[in-house]
Amino acid sequence: MDYEVICVETSDLLREAFAVRLEVFVKEQGVPEEEELDVYDAEAVHFIAKERGSNKVIGTARLIQKSPEIGKIGRVAVLPDHRGRGVGTQIMQVIESFAHERNLRYLELDAQLQAIPFYERLGYTASGDIFLDAGIQHRKMTKTLHRAEKETSTT
Structure with missing residues (x-):
């Protein structure tokens, strides 16, 4: 892996995340x-x-907590030159781990x-009708995060 996925903690990194989104969604897709x-x-x-070495931001996503148990993933974007290398999968796995640590039980997203x-390979299930978001066809997808069973003692 020639990249790492981290949680954004500075305004500089957030600006870089926005730059990736603008490149992918605005310039490439016309949003x-x-x-x-x-x-x-x-x-x-x-x-x-x-990217390791250059520290160039090549992908991004966000997580919104909709309720104590539900998170919504959005704005998943990877720059064109870095697609097909597992970057999106790694971003999703880090978000899922983050969500699990915060006791979220369900994740949802609106997939183009x-x-x-891509999302089905990660365990998400599509449901509902096709809808337009920014003129692009989407479907809702969901995934249940499995919680480890708490050990119970018998006395």
């Missing part, structure tokens, strides 16, 4: 910038994938239709 950056960014926990097979 209006005012729709891409939204009010949820302030409350979300952001994650980035950085072309990305559904």
